[in-house]
Amino acid sequence: MCGTCGCSTVITLEEKVLAKNDHLAGHNRELFAARGVRAINLMSSPGSGKTTLLERTLRAVTDRPVAVIEGDQETALDADRIRATGCPVVQVNTGAGCHLDAAMVRDAVERLDPAPGTLLFIENVGNLVCPALFDLGEDARVVVVSVTEGTDKPLKYPAMFAAADLVVVNKLDLLPYVDFDLELCRKYLGSRAVVALSATRGDQVELWLEWLTG
Amino acid sequence: MCGTCGCSTVITLEEKVLAKNDHLAGHNRELFAARGVRAINLMSSPGSGKTTLLERTLRAVTDRPVAVIEGDQETALDADRIRATGCPVVQVNTGAGCHLDAAMVRDAVERLDPAPGTLLFIENVGNLVCPALFDLGEDARVVVVSVTEGTDKPLKYPAMFAAADLVVVNKLDLLPYVDFDLELCRKYLGSRAVVALSATRGDQVELWLEWLTG
Numbered sequence: 001m002c003g004t005c006g007c008s009t010v011i012t013l014e015e016k017v018l019a020k021n022d023h024l025a026g027h028n029r030e031l032f033a034a035r036g037v038r039a040i041n042l043m044s045s046p047g048s049g050k051t052t053l054l055e056r057t058l059r060a061v062t063d064r065p066v067a068v069i070e071g072d073q074e075t076a077l078d079a080d081r082i083r084a085t086g087c088p089v090v091q092v093n094t095g096a097g098c099h100l101d102a103a104m105v106r107d108a109v110e111r112l113d114p115a116p117g118t119l120l121f122i123e124n125v126g127n128l129v130c131p132a133l134f135d136l137g138e139d140a141r142v143v144v145v146s147v148t149e150g151t152d153k154p155l156k157y158p159a160m161f162a163a164a165d166l167v168v169v170n171k172l173d174l175l176p177y178v179d180f181d182l183e184l185c186r187k188y189l190g191s192r193a194v195v196a197l198s199a200t201r202g203d204q205v206e207l208w209l210e211w212l213t214g
Numbered sequence: 215m216c217g218t219c220g221c222s223t224v225i226t227l228e229e230k231v232l233a234k235n236d237h238l239a240g241h242n243r244e245l246f247a248a249r250g251v252r253a254i255n256l257m258s259s260p261g262s263g264k265t266t267l268l269e270r271t272l273r274a275v276t277d278r279p280v281a282v283i284e285g286d287q288e289t290a291l292d293a294d295r296i297r298a299t300g301c302p303v304v305q306v307n308t309g310a311g312c313h314l315d316a317a318m319v320r321d322a323v324e325r326l327d328p329a330p331g332t333l334l335f336i337e338n339v340g341n342l343v344c345p346a347l348f349d350l351g352e353d354a355r356v357v358v359v360s361v362t363e364g365t366d367k368p369l370k371y372p373a374m375f376a377a378a379d380l381v382v383v384n385k386l387d388l389l390p391y392v393d394f395d396l397e398l399c400r401k402y403l404g405s406r407a408v409v410a411l412s413a414t415r416g417d418q419v420e421l422w423l424e425w426l427t428g
Contacts (some may be wrong), residue, residue, distance in 0.1 A: 045260045046342045047363025075369050098343040127343050128260045129312040148362040149261025155289050
C-alpha cells in the first residue's frame with residue numbers, strides 16, 4: 001500500500017478498504033460453502049504460466065464441474081484461452097487496478113453461477129505484491145513462481161509466499177538453461193507445500209492435480 | 215490503485231497522494247538537473263533480469279560515475295550484487311509497499327550524494343503495475359520484459375509500457391526454448407524504442423549501452 005504520505009488518514013483509509021474487502025470476502029466464503037464450490041486463488045508475477053497451467057488442469061479434471069475467473073488489467077486474451085478448453089469463464093479487467101478484490105469476485109461469481117461442487121479457479125492479476133493483501137473468500141491460495149524468475153523470490157516478496165497454501169514452481173522444462181536452485185528455493189519456502197512442474201510440457205502435473213483434488 | 219470501495223474519498227485521497235508524489239518528483243528532477251545527474255527508472259516484473267543487466271552495465275560504463283538505488287520489498291540481496299561491482303548503492307526496502315516513490319528516492323539520493331555527471335540507476339520494485347503511476351523525477355523510464363513472460367505483456371499491462379522511453383526485451387538466450395514472438399511484441403509496442411538483448415550472455419548489450427550514453 002502506498003507510503004508516499006505516511007499520514008494517518010491514508011493508513012486509516014487503507015484499513016477501512018481492507019476491512020470492507022474482508023467483510024465481502026466472508027460473504028463469498030459463505031456462498032462457496034453453501035454451494036460446495038472450492039475456490040482457488042492463483043497468484044504470481046506476470047508470465048509465470050498461470051493460464052498455461054489452467055489450460056492443462058481444466059482438460060484433466062473431468063469428474064467435477066470447473067469454472068474460471070480471469071483477472072487482467074486489460075484484454076480478454078486469457079479468457080479466450082480458457083474458453084477454448086470448453087470451461088465457463090468470466091474476464092475481469094481491473095484497468096489501473098493491481099489486484100482482484102472480493103467485490104469483483106462476487107460480481108463474477110454471480111455471472112458464472114457455478115454448479116454445486118464446482119472447482120473454481122480465480123486467476124489474479126499478475127503481481128507478486130498487492131494481491132496478497134486482498135482476501136477473495138477463496139479456500140486456498142496458490143502462488144506460482146517460474147524457474148526463470150530466480151531462486152530469491154520467496155525472500156524478496158515474503159508477504160505473497162507467507163500467504164500461500166501451495167507454491168507451484170513452474171517451467172521445470174527451462175531448468176537446464178537458467179541459474180535456479182530448486183533445493184535452495186524449497187529451503188527458503190520452509191514448511192510450505194511445494195510442487196515443481198512444467199505446465200508447458202506436463203512434467204509432474206499429476207502432483208498438482210493430486211493436491212487439487214485430494 | 216484500489217477499487218474495493220469505489221467511493222470518492224478513496225479517489226480524492228489517491229489523487230492527493232499522487233499529486234504530492236509529483237511535487238516531490240519535481241524537486242528530484244531539479245536536483246538531478248542541477249548536478250548533471252541522469253536518472254534511469256528501471257521497471258519490470260519480478261525476475262526479468264534488471265539486476266543482471268545492471269551488473270553488466272556498471273562494469274561497462276567507465277567514462278562517468280555510476281550509482282544505483284535498489285528497491286525491494288525485503289532483503290539487501292540486489293544491493294549486495296551491485297556493491298560487488300564496485301558501484302555505490304543504497305537499498306530501499308518498501309516492506310508492504312509495491313513501488314518506489316519520489317520521497318524514497320529523495321532520501322536515497324541524499325545518502326548516495328552522487329558526483330556531478332553521475333549515471334544513476336533506480337531499480338524499482340518488481341511489479342508491472344503500480345510503479346507506472348509514480349514519477350520519481352527520473353530522466354527516462356526503461357521497462358524490462360523477458361522472453362519467458364510471453365508476447366502479450368504489452369497488451370495486458372498497457373499503463374507500464376505506455377510510460378516507457380525504452381523497452382528492453384531480455385533473456386534472448388532463452389528464445390529457442392520458449393514461445394515468444396519478438397516481431398509481434400515489437401508490433402504491440404508500436405513506435406516505442408525497443409532493444410532486445412541477453413543480459414546473462416551479453417548479446418546486443420552494446421545497443422543498450424549506446425541508448426544509455428547516446
